[in-house]
Each structure stands twice: as structure tokens, then as C-alpha cells.
Amino acid sequence: MEKFEMIKKLGSGAFGAVFAARHKQTGEVVAIKKLNQRCSSLQQCLSLPEVQSLSKLNHPNIVRLKSVVAEYESAFFVFEYMHSSLLDLIEKKRQTGFTEDEIRNICYQMFQGLAYMHKTGYFHRDMKPENVLVKEGAVKIGDLGSTKEINSPPPYTDYIGTIWYRAPEVLLRSDRYCPKVDMWAIGAIMAELFSLQPLFPGRSDADQIFKICSVIGRPTLGSWRNGFLLAHKMNYQFPQIDGVGLSAMIPSASESAIKLISSLCSWDPSARPTAADALKHPFFIGSHRIPRAIPLRQSNILPASNSSLLFV
Known part of the structure; x- marks a missing residue:
């Protein structure tokens, strides 16, 4: 060094x-x-x-x-x-906020990175604004310390991810979650870009589920049967409250943005879109400011010394 x-x-x-x-x-x-x-x-x-x-x-x-x-x-x-994180950018935008085009640009790049990551056989497991890095308009997913191979055998640890962005199946101690946990987190991040406030700012696992229910409503047996099975194992009951709805939480968001966030923040992981599907959502159609992925460079690993390796 x-x-x-x-x-x-x-x-x-x-x-x-x-x-x-x-x-x-x-x-x-x-x-x-x-x-x-x-x-x-x-x-x-x-x-x-x-x-x-x-x-x-x-x-x-x-x-x-x-x-x-x-x-x-x-x-x-x-x-x-990278110059800053998405969290830093949110702090800088406290007075003016993001335009929807800016949010569209940021989210599209996040989805591009996740789509590639999932296709390559990994999922991140700790998506949050601090782990999304920004430099001169480029948005990159960082801090892959919790990344796991999709095909690795369960059980998986149940305490991954920062609680505000943790998917409900993880909150309910599922040990067989999938890349859809990343999609839930992106939905929460996307909402935060509109409101400049965390969508689900829970203080504990139970409070986090309460915060989720207070926004999107409690799940039903028909909408997420496996969630009730997970809750039963924990002797947990979902709170009997109706959600205020995403539109009330992020009134500045367009209808297409609300629909995308709603699908990403679905109780049932199987109802959430993949990152590749999210890129095709109407929210992204018709924008001329969305950057396309640049061609990938060939990656080689070269020994620099007995104590270091270079990735070039």
C-alpha cells in the first residue's frame, strides 16, 4: 500500500x-x-x-x-x-428535490446493474442509498460484501440488509429468499427519491412490518400465503390496519411511477418484477435521457506481486 x-x-x-x-x-x-x-x-x-x-x-x-x-x-x-453516494445526493436535494427525469435516470441505471448481477448468478442483499454510488451522472452499485450466489444452497442468514430496505420475507425470517429481495429494496429507494424520506423507517423487525402495513396495507391469505406460514412459525400476527397508499406518501410521483413502485413493493416476492422486466416498464418508455449500457470491457486478472492482484 x-x-x-x-x-x-x-x-x-x-x-x-x-x-x-x-x-x-x-x-x-x-x-x-x-x-x-x-x-x-x-x-x-x-x-x-x-x-x-x-x-x-x-x-x-x-x-x-x-x-x-x-x-x-x-x-x-x-x-x-466515486464522488458520492445516493444518500449524499438525497441530502443535497433536500431543498429542490429530484425531477422525475432525474429519478428515471438513476433508477434505470440501478436496474441495469441489478439485471446484469442477477443474470450472472448473484444477488446483492444490501441495496440502500449508501450503497449506490454516483459520479458525473453515472450510477453504480457498490458494497458487494453481502452478495450471494443465487444457486447457493439455503439456509440463508435472516439479518441481511438495512432494516428500512429489508424485504418482508426476510423480516419474517425466511431462510430461502431470492433476488426479489433486491427488487423490494429498489422500490423503497425509488420512493425515497420522490419524497426524500425513507418509505418504511422502522425501528425493529416488528415495527418495520407495521410501517409497511401502514403504507401498502396488510397482506391477505390470498395475496401472500407463504407470508402467513412464515408469520405462524414466529407466532406473529399482521396488524389489522389499512394502508394509506403509495400515492399519499409520494404525491409528486406520476401514475406510472406509482405502479412500478407498487409492483416492486409487493408482499409476495413472486409478484415483484425482475430487474430485466422493470427496465421494460412504461415508466421508462419514451424517455430520451436514459443512458444505455456501454460495451463491457474484457476483464483479466493479472498478478502484480506476491501480495496483490490487478483486475484490468
């Missing part, structure tokens, strides 16, 4: 810390993620789920991993540098 000069700390969490850094020779600014997890060798670093997924995911709407370094029994991931 002596090749880099640390500029500033960008953030930290249970995983470790992220820093902005400058390459001393080239002057390139990058983001370096230092994991708290001990990593005694490069081979151990390369076996980490985030590296496994990022080495296979090569798309303009997914953040690019440039190299992996193992030093001092620590793992360092070197990423392309």
Missing part, C-alpha cells in the same frame, strides 16, 4: 473503513477499503465473497474493483473512486 497516499476517510462500519487515496506515480484517485477481518494471505483475500463476485461482475453500473492487496495480515480492496 506504499504506492498510495491517503487523502481522507470516507466512512467506516462493522466491515472496516474506506479511504480516498491517490496513487503516487499516476496521480489517480481511488477508494481503498480496509477490512477488519484478518487476512493472512492473498489467497485468503481472493476467497472472500466480495472479491469472488466482483471478479465476475463487469458492468458499467457496478463499481469496479481495480486490485486486491494483502499486507500486514489485512485485506485492502482498491476500487474506482
